[in-house]
Amino acid sequence: MFEARLGQATILKKILDAIKDLLNEATFDCSDSGIQLQAMDNSHVSLVSLTLRSDGFDKFRCDRNLSMGMNLGSMAKILKCANNEDNVTMKAQDNADTVTIMFESANQEKVSDYEMKLMNLDQEHLGIPETDFSCVVRMPAMEFARICRDLSQFSESVVICCTKEGVKFSASGDVGTANIKLAQTGNVDKEEESVTIEMQEPVTLTFACRYLNAFTKATPLSTQVQLSMCADVPLVVEYAIKDLGHIRYYLAPKIEDNET
Amino acid sequence: MIMVRRRARPAKETGGGSAAAAVASDGALSMDTAAAVAVAGGNHLLDDQYFASPKRKDCRLMKASENLKISSDVVALEEEANNKGVKPTKALTDRTIGVPLATRSQTRTIENFFKADAAAKCGITLNTHHPEPIKEQKTISTTELPLSDELGDEELERVVGDLLYDGHSTASSDSPSYQNENEHEEVMQDTFALRETSPVPVLMADFQTHRSGLRDSHSSSHSSSSSGGASATTDNIFLQEPVLTLDIDRTPTKASSIKINKSFELASAVFSSPPSVLNACRFNQIVTLNGGGQCEPQPVVVAQPQPQPQLQLPPHHNGFELDQHDSSSCDSGVACNLTISAESPAAGGGAGAAARRRKPATPHRILCPSPIKTLPRGDGGGLIVPGARKTSGIMMKGDLLSPRKSPRKLPTTTAAVAACKSRRRLNQPKPQAPYQPQQPQPPPGTQPTNEDVVAAEELENLNKIPIANSNKSNNHVKAMLKPAPAKPRAALTKGSKTKTGSKIQPGPLPLAATNGNREMTDFFPVRRSVRKTKTAVKEEWLRNLEQAVLEERSEGLQVRNFMGKGRGVVAVRHFKRNEFVVEYVGDLISISDATDRERRYALDENAGCYMYYFKHKNQQYCIDATVDTGKLGRLINHSRAGNLMTKVVVIKQRPHLVLLAKDDIAPGEELTYDYGDRSKESLLHHPWLAF
Numbered sequence: 002m003f004e005a006r007l008g009q010a011t012i013l014k015k016i017l018d019a020i021k022d023l024l025n026e027a028t029f030d031c032s033d034s035g036i037q038l039q040a041m042d043n044s045h046v047s048l049v050s051l052t053l054r055s056d057g058f059d060k061f062r063c064d065r066n067l068s069m070g071m072n073l074g075s076m077a078k079i080l081k082c083a084n085n086e087d088n089v090t091m092k093a094q095d096n097a098d099t100v101t102i103m104f105e106s107a108n109q110e111k112v113s114d115y116e117m118k119l120m121n122l123d124q125e126h127l128g129i130p131e132t133d134f135s136c137v138v139r140m141p142a143m144e145f146a147r148i149c150r151d152l153s154q155f156s157e158s159v160v161i162c163c164t165k166e167g168v169k170f171s172a173s174g175d176v177g178t179a180n181i182k183l184a185q186t187g188n189v190d191k192e193e194e195s196v197t198i199e200m201q202e203p204v205t206l207t208f209a210c211r212y213l214n215a216f217t218k219a220t221p222l223s224t225q226v227q228l229s230m231c232a233d234v235p236l237v238v239e240y241a242i243k244d245l246g247h248i249r250y251y252l253a254p255k256i257e258d259n260e261t
Numbered sequence: 262m263i264m265v266r267r268r269a270r271p272a273k274e275t276g277g278g279s280a281a282a283a284v285a286s287d288g289a290l291s292m293d294t295a296a297a298v299a300v301a302g303g304n305h306l307l308d309d310q311y312f313a314s315p316k317r318k319d320c321r322l323m324k325a326s327e328n329l330k331i332s333s334d335v336v337a338l339e340e341e342a343n344n345k346g347v348k349p350t351k352a353l354t355d356r357t358i359g360v361p362l363a364t365r366s367q368t369r370t371i372e373n374f375f376k377a378d379a380a381a382k383c384g385i386t387l388n389t390h391h392p393e394p395i396k397e398q399k400t401i402s403t404t405e406l407p408l409s410d411e412l413g414d415e416e417l418e419r420v421v422g423d424l425l426y427d428g429h430s431t432a433s434s435d436s437p438s439y440q441n442e443n444e445h446e447e448v449m450q451d452t453f454a455l456r457e458t459s460p461v462p463v464l465m466a467d468f469q470t471h472r473s474g475l476r477d478s479h480s481s482s483h484s485s486s487s488s489g490g491a492s493a494t495t496d497n498i499f500l501q502e503p504v505l506t507l508d509i510d511r512t513p514t515k516a517s518s519i520k521i522n523k524s525f526e527l528a529s530a531v532f533s534s535p536p537s538v539l540n541a542c543r544f545n546q547i548v549t550l551n552g553g554g555q556c557e558p559q560p561v562v563v564a565q566p567q568p569q570p571q572l573q574l575p576p577h578h579n580g581f582e583l584d585q586h587d588s589s590s591c592d593s594g595v596a597c598n599l600t601i602s603a604e605s606p607a608a609g610g611g612a613g614a615a616a617r618r619r620k621p622a623t624p625h626r627i628l629c630p631s632p633i634k635t636l637p638r639g640d641g642g643g644l645i646v647p648g649a650r651k652t653s654g655i656m657m658k659g660d661l662l663s664p665r666k667s668p669r670k671l672p673t674t675t676a677a678v679a680a681c682k683s684r685r686r687l688n689q690p691k692p693q694a695p696y697q698p699q700q701p702q703p704p705p706g707t708q709p710t711n712e713d714v715v716a717a718e719e720l721e722n723l724n725k726i727p728i729a730n731s732n733k734s735n736n737h738v739k740a741m742l743k744p745a746p747a748k749p750r751a752a753l754t755k756g757s758k759t760k761t762g763s764k765i766q767p768g769p770l771p772l773a774a775t776n777g778n779r780e781m782t783d784f785f786p787v788r789r790s791v792r793k794t795k796t797a798v799k800e801e802w803l804r805n806l807e808q809a810v811l812e813e814r815s816e817g818l819q820v821r822n823f824m825g826k827g828r829g830v831v832a833v834r835h836f837k838r839n840e841f842v843v844e845y846v847g848d849l850i851s852i853s854d855a856t857d858r859e860r861r862y863a864l865d866e867n868a869g870c871y872m873y874y875f876k877h878k879n880q881q882y883c884i885d886a887t888v889d890t891g892k893l894g895r896l897i898n899h900s901r902a903g904n905l906m907t908k909v910v911v912i913k914q915r916p917h918l919v920l921l922a923k924d925d926i927a928p929g930e931e932l933t934y935d936y937g938d939r940s941k942e943s944l945l946h947h948p949w950l951a952f
Contacts (some may be wrong), residue, residue: 045780127785160775209778235784253779 003031003067006060006090010083010104012222012245017080019219019240020049021073023053023212028122031067031093037247042122047212048127048235048251057245059088065095070122076102079115093119098168129251134229134237136163137199140183142226142240144196144216148181155179155212158255162205163230168198172210204230207255213238216250446725547567621672622661806910809841810917828874829898829931836926842905843932845873845894845918847886855883862887870936871895872949877909877916884918896918899950900933907934 007013020027027049028042035058038051055061079102087104102115102238109226146165152159156174163169166186185193218227219240229237234255235251429695609743793801817834836842850858855872862872871886886895906923909916920934936950944950 041781044778045782046778048781048785052892125782126788127781129785233779251781251785253781254786255777256779 002064002095003069003093004060004062004090005031005036005055005058006088008059008088009085009129010080011085011090012242013089013220014077014080014083014085015221015222016051016242016248017073017221020051022215022218023047023049023079023250024073026072026120026122027072028124029069029164030072031069033063035061035063039126042212043126045235046209046253047215048129050129050249050251052186052246053242054246057242060090067095069093069098069100070120070124070241071117072120075117079117082113082115085138087157089235129252132229132231132234133201134231134234135200135202135206135232136168136228137226138163138168139195139197139225140168140228140232141194141196142217142220144183145226145228145238146220149210149213149217152179152181157210158207159210159213160205160207161228161230161236162203163198163200164201164203165198166174167196168228204232206230206236207233208236208252212250212252216252219248219250223247349480359586366431393882405532424905442922515524526830527808540705567654655944720827801880803910806841806919806921807912810910810912813844813846813892814841815843817928820893820896821931823898823931826898828896829895831929831931832926833928835928836922838922838925842920842922842924842926843894843897844892845884845886845897847871847884848888849915850883850885852881852883855885859884870938870943873907873936875907875909875916877911882916884933894918898931898933899936899952901935901952903933903935904930905932905934 008220020075021041024040025043030037030039031186034051035055036051036139042046055063057163080089083104084106085124088106088107090105091100094098098119099116100119102117104115108245128251129259152170155176155178155244156172158172160171162166164170167182169178169180169182171178173179185198216238222242223240226243227239227241229235232261233254235253238250238252240248351761427646433510816838817832819833820828823829830843832842852874855874859872868886873884873886875882875884886892889895903918904923904926908919908921911917920932923934926932936948938944938947
């Protein structure tokens with residue numbers, strides 16, 4: 002028996018919005034520690050890792066480990082049926098082939114049940130090693146989304162260059178070149194708007210804009226985004242989900258050297 | 262069949278290409294369904310499609326004259342096939358052509374809707390004819406063919422136009438006077454078509470004669486139009502001079518006409534699967550078409566296989582169907598049938614408004630006859646022939662198709678039985694026309710040319726409009742012009758889609774492309790989830806133990822001297838719980854042997870205590886490790902709270918005593934286990950056993 006209850010459907014909605022563009026379907030691995038999801042997009046260029054801790058749920062029960070393969074498009078459709086303030090409860094029997102998603106309005110006057118068929122997905126699971134990143138940049142999520150959007154107009158790929166002074170995003174294409182530099186914010190009045198850089202050694206990496214733009218779909222989940230970079234290692238874009246966990250996107254760097 | 266196909270295709274063209282009235286679109290659909298049914302009968306839809314494309318290419322490659330000949334020949338062959346009841350390869354090819362069109366029609370569906378809307382608007386205003394002409398013109402323009410080709414194309418176009426006109430006439434049939442006029446116009450057009458066609462095959466002669474009369478009248482009216490193309494335009498003048506010319510030119514292009522046919526076929530193919538009733542309705546329609554085709558064949562021996570099946574089906578439904586059957590049996594009969602159908606619509610839809618619309622449409626009819634016809638028929642069918650037509654939407658569609666023929670018939674009915682001949686003539690040309698329209702449609706691929714053509718068409722339309730003397734017509738023309746360009750674009754887009762291959766759909770996923778990007782699997786190893794059942798895990802563990810015993814493994818152990826108890830064994834690495842540590846190696850002896858040895862060892866003070874007794878499967882064993890073999894197992898000291906435990910592992914039917922970690926063991930810990938000997942005698946000799 003699996004049962005997880007969230008106070009606000011809006012969080013789940015945002016989570017699904019954040020992953021459904023990258024993934025068509027994914028497996029939710031439920032254990033008593035929480036819900037985890039790891040999946041690569043079709044091209045295997047990026048990877049989504051979602052962690053929702055059990056203590057972040059209003060109620061969480063998972064008697065046996067359960068893997069629920071879901072079509073995320075269908076899941077998103079179901080979540081569209083929920084009001085943002087509704088309580089959401091996901092339920093599944095141990096060996097069920099369906100998951101029940103229940104929305105309860107705040108005043109308990111309206112209860113809607115949606116049962117979705119589960120899929121048996123044969124997806125590859127990647128073992129992600131612990132990595133000491135050369136550069137870890139924390140910046141406002143909105144700012145990152147804006148940068149990715151702006152630069153994607155110029156080129157398919159964006160170069161992220163991180164030095165002690167700051168981080169530079171640049172793109173060059175037929176139109177011309179675009180450079181956006183962000184310096185560390187000196188005084189941290191508002192933590193949400195701060196830009197901080199932890200750097201062991203400077204890094205320059207190239208990434209595909211389209212994936213970064215897909216990652217920024219998670220912007221509503223968090224005010225800050227953390228970019229972790231290391232040479233010849235996938236970029237990690239992490240959005241924290243307050244009190245619940247985090248969603249991490251891994252993006253393999255482009256093979257830039259040969260091109261230039 | 263040919264007739265049906267052609268008509269159906271033209272109907273589609275009109276409905277889809279030239280914004281035909283909604284009704285027209287419905288009619289086109291029905292036609293498509295009918296064509297589909299016919300195709301389905303053949304079960305060669307795919308084949309047809311495949312064949313169709315080559316034919317199109319061939320047609321394009323072929324000179325206009327050749328194309329004309331081919332088309333005529335094909336028609337004749339098809340007719341023959343129909344007569345024989347056997348589906349001729351040519352028929353198949355025609356079908357194939359139609360099929361590709363159908364595929365396009367699938368892609369075009371949206372376009373068709375748009376066109377249909379435009380047509381509906383036009384049709385309402387009686388301008389529907391204009392749109393159709395525009396389409397034809399476009400097709401012509403798209404196909405840049407020599408004058409000779411144009412002539413053949415013109416014939417085809419004329420036929421198509423006639424068909425279309427017929428539909429228009431049916432639409433206009435509500436007002437008898439208009440109907441008559443329309444019929445005359447149609448007749449004129451037919452005559453033009455005959456003239457045009459005359460160079461091609463003699464088959465058309467009958468039609469030509471009828472048409473010629475009509476055409477003469479029309480030609481006089483259209484005389485203003487320019488030479489070859491102009492003559493065509495003049496013919497169209499009845500419908501609308503510019504339109505006719507355009508049609509002719511376009512028809513030469515071949516592709517446009519072919520495309521139309523294909524579209525019809527495709528539509529029919531799609532529909533073919535549907536219910537029998539609908540099919541029957543469609544069949545009825547087809548039959549009417551067939552009747553038209555038969556009329557043509559009579560001179561040339563035309564009998565398509567598809568028409569026959571259609572004919573069979575039709576009888577079930579309506580009197581119209583019967584008429585159609587009759588028509589199939591006899592050309593004259595067909596004409597009569599057409600007239601009957603026309604009459605019924607005319608009787609039903611006597612509305613003056615409809616008639617008015619139809620009147621303006623008539624000139625337009627030539628240009629965009631199919632859409633108008635379809636529309637009027639849909640209207641007329643609903644109004645006029647409630648029973649038969651009401652049977653099903655498909656039936657209505659079929660009627661619509663037949664109505665195209667019927668429109669002409671309607672005028673004839675209103676005017677006189679003599680009109681039937683003209684109708685027949687009209688019908689005859691129509692079959693040819695369908696081919697032409699089909700050919701023009703394929704050309705859409707040649708969009709660039711289409712643009713020029715469109716512009717020319719627009720000019721022509723503008724010229725025609727003044728002739729029409731109706732502001733509405735002008736507006737319609739404009740509307741037509743607009744839709745026409747849209748159509749070619751749509752066709753182009755369709756063509757491009759088909760060319761590129763709709764299969765490439767995955768493209769939409771932006772992330773799908775890995776170009777220049779490395780994959781995650783390059784960086785992170787794929788973790789194969791190896792979930793094992795408990796038994797599997799245990800088996801593996803046992804296997805591992807056996808392996809360790811066989812290897813006489815004794816790693817991570819060190820012998821150390823302990824004050825007060827001699828040698829002992831200490832772990833130098835971490836041992837996990839249940840992990841194999843060492844085997845207690847010694848001689849496996851039976852109890853009797855053990856007692857003997859005990860006695861012997863008792864004599865030796867230094868022998869120590871190395872006899873391990875254990876019970877396995879109800880049999881008592883003893884392992885004697887008294888002899889110092891250098892193995893570490895015998896050196897492990899006793900502790901009642903030891904960190905090892907013993908386990909018996911059977912290897913090759915021989916029990917082995919294995920020491921496992923009872924708990925996680927840290928490096929540096931002394932390894933001990935409980936010897937398990939609690940006897941007083943033992944305690945007496947080995948007091949340390951108590952600890």
